[in-house]
Amino acid sequence: MARRKISIIGAGFVGATAAHWAAEKELGDVVLVDIIEGIPQGKALDLFEASPVEGFDSKVTGTNNYDETKNSDVVIITSGVPRKPGMSREDLLEINKKIIESVAAQVVERSPNAILIMVTNPLDSMTYLTVKRSGLPKERVIGMAGILDTARYKAFIAMELSVSVEDIQALLLGGHGDEMVPLPRFTTISGIPLSQLLPKETIDRLVDRTRKGGGEIVNLLKTGSAFYAPSAAAIQMTEAILKDKKRILPCCVYLNGEYGLKDICFGVPVKLGAKGVESIIELQLTDEEKALVTKSAESVKKSISELKI
Numbered sequence: 001m002a003r004r005k006i007s008i009i010g011a012g013f014v015g016a017t018a019a020h021w022a023a024e025k026e027l028g029d030v031v032l033v034d035i036i037e038g039i040p041q042g043k044a045l046d047l048f049e050a051s052p053v054e055g056f057d058s059k060v061t062g063t064n065n066y067d068e069t070k071n072s073d074v075v076i077i078t079s080g081v082p083r084k085p086g087m088s089r090e091d092l093l094e095i096n097k098k099i100i101e102s103v104a105a106q107v108v109e110r111s112p113n114a115i116l117i118m119v120t121n122p123l124d125s126m127t128y129l130t131v132k133r134s135g136l137p138k139e140r141v142i143g144m145a146g147i148l149d150t151a152r153y154k155a156f157i158a159m160e161l162s163v164s165v166e167d168i169q170a171l172l173l174g175g176h177g178d179e180m181v182p183l184p185r186f187t188t189i190s191g192i193p194l195s196q197l198l199p200k201e202t203i204d205r206l207v208d209r210t211r212k213g214g215g216e217i218v219n220l221l222k223t224g225s226a227f228y229a230p231s232a233a234a235i236q237m238t239e240a241i242l243k244d245k246k247r248i249l250p251c252c253v254y255l256n257g258e259y260g261l262k263d264i265c266f267g268v269p270v271k272l273g274a275k276g277v278e279s280i281i282e283l284q285l286t287d288e289e290k291a292l293v294t295k296s297a298e299s300v301k302k303s304i305s306e307l308k309i
């Protein structure tokens with residue numbers, strides 16, 4: 001049986017680290033693509049040279065040519081430019097829009113059966129753009145954000161309670177940004193509701209830190225943004241798909257009436273398996289939670305409208 005093929009577009013911090021996790025987990029052979037000559041080749045060769053030490057059998061190649069991505073099973077898209085001083089949010093959107101349109105077209109031409117995992121920001125808009133432009137069924141274009149946001153939330157809870165991260169189950173809805181909707185009501189520690197272990201004020205503080213989790217890392221790093229947790233999250237999605245695990249994970253997907261939302265890409269719990277998004281899970285929300293979802297959806301709709309497509 002042939003090895004599975006994972007292509008990663010953008011060999012920057014997130015892309016190269018995703019390649020690292022994927023190769024080490026032996027999820028398949030990895031192809032790293034970037035526009036900069038030498039970067040994907042150098043990082044791929046360096047990573048492959050780690051394989052005799054770490055003992056993984058994944059081929060890792062780097063290229064500036066999409067032909068090497070042909071017949072990929074999963075393609076993770078991280079290509080884009082970060083916001084630089086003096087660049088407006090609209091300028092950034094316009095630049096990343098052009099990059100994503102061109103990348104998606106080249107990827108789909110060579111791998112029409114692939115499942116695309118979007119990472120480039122602004123995430124909800126870039127996922128929407130790719131759903132609209134790629135011609136792929138909506139089940140096969142999935143944005144990564146919810147797993148990262150949930151992972152941060154779980155990490156903060158584990159730190160607060162001094163318990164294993166493995167014992168925390170949590171779920172989160174909404175757009176990627178400060179208006180994400182963490183759901184303490186659906187958070188348990190080995191089945192014990194979070195509200196029995198922490199007072200409301202502490203939970204509120206952890207939720208607030210989660211909302212601002214991306215900014216916290218940016219402020220610490222000074223240049224660049226988070227990449228370990230984001231790349232791990234993209235690889236968890238890749239693994240769920242390639243191993244047909246049917247995991248229930250929060251992902252950014254195209255909604256057509258679910259949660260009362262239409263024609264939007266939004267973070268909701270989905271079942272991820274070999275077909276991509278195999279179902280969307282609709283939670284019974286309280287009025288308060290619904291209001292937060294509505295607020296988050298409004299901000300995502302605004303960002304999508306700025307795409308002008």
Ligand SMILES: NC(=O)c1ccc[n+]([C@@H]2O[C@H](COP(=O)([O-])OP(=O)(O)OC[C@H]3O[C@@H](n4cnc5c(N)ncnc54)[C@H](O)[C@@H]3O)[C@@H](O)[C@H]2O)c1
Nearest residue numbers: 010011012013014034035079080119120121123144145230
């Ligand atoms: N969804 C999330 O939760 C999340 C989390 C972290 C980062 N991100 C986003 O992921 C993206 C990548 O972040 P990073 O830290 O790796 O940035 P980075 O600058 O380190 O890497 C981006 C790479 O994309 C490449 N690139 C640019 N245009 C390209 C093109 N047309 N074709 C191929 N490659 C191209 C660049 O050369 C660069 O190597 C950013 O948009 C960032 O905001 C999203």
